[in-house]
Amino acid sequence: MSVDRTQGSCVTIRTLPPLSSLSRCVYSSSDDATFGSPTRMGKGLTCVCFKSRGTYERICINLTPLQEERLRRLKHRMKVNFDASRVEHQEGLKALWSATYPGQELHGLVSDQWKEMGWQGKDPSTDFRGAGFISLENSLFFAKTFSTSFQCLLKKQGGKRAAWEYPFAVAGVNITFMIMQMLDLDATKPRTFVRTVFLQMLSENEWAFDLLYCVAFVVMDKQWLEKNATYMQFNDVLKSTRAQLEKELLMDDVLRIEDMPSYTLLF
Incomplete structure (x- = not known):
């Protein structure tokens, strides 16, 4: 499993874990809880950001x-x-x-x-x-x-x-x-x-x-x-x-x- 890390951005897991687990990455934010919009991270891979209690969490799923x-x-x-x-x-x-x-x-x-x-x-x-x-x-x-x-x-x-x-x-x-x-x-x-x-x-x-x-x-x-x-x-x-x-x-x-x-x- 390889990981990309860039300044001020989420960590993207290139190879997803088993379907029973969720891949998340976090970076800081000062906003209250809101829902973000999905972004496309390559064919079949959808990421959605979730902002809660000062942090963003992004879950990436690859639809099998x-x-x-x-x-x-x-x-x-x-x-x-x-x-x-x-x-x-x-x-x-x-x-x-x-x-x-x-x-x-x-x-x-x-x-x-x-x-x-x-x-x-x-x-x-x-x-x-x-x-x-x-x-x-x-x-x-x-x-x-x-x-x-x-x-x-x-x-x-x-x-x-x-x-x-x-x-x-x-x-x-x-x-x-x-x-x-x-x-x-x-x-x-x-x-x-x-x-x-x-x-x-x-x-x-x-x-x-x-x-x-x-x-x-x-x-x-x-x-x-x-x-x-x-x-x-x-x-x-x-x-x-x-x-x-x-x-x-x-x-x-x-x-x-x-x-x-x-x-x-x-x-």
């Missing part, structure tokens, strides 16, 4: 073919609108119902039963406009992977609850949309350090986005309880949830979603 393919698939998932006429989307809704209410018969894809889950009306397909089909996939992943935590949130079993609670299913769609905005994955070049860190996590686990969704949901509910919030404060809780996620993703020892402190809330 595996990483590029996983990012491509994730971005494709994010672009798929929910279409109630598509059989696979209908089957997705049925699978979500079965995972949420095992053994309880669903009387139709348009039914008042869906209100029990926290959809705004009897046709859940109308609530997917903001985030698309991936928000259904996220909910289904949560229900199957962390069923106990999922059921606890669905039934509002934890803590002292407000009289006017957030609707569970619609909250999930909003969480998906919030994560999409936070990661800014549709940008042609990374514009934030959080996005760059997530790309490394995606190379470790193809389901990093879905795992992050699960963490975000339990963080949101925890903050909801701590703030003793009501429905009208949901957007404020969502903002504080995003801030908490960003804080944890930027921790030095967080290299996977599973390393995030709030990941333990799922168990």
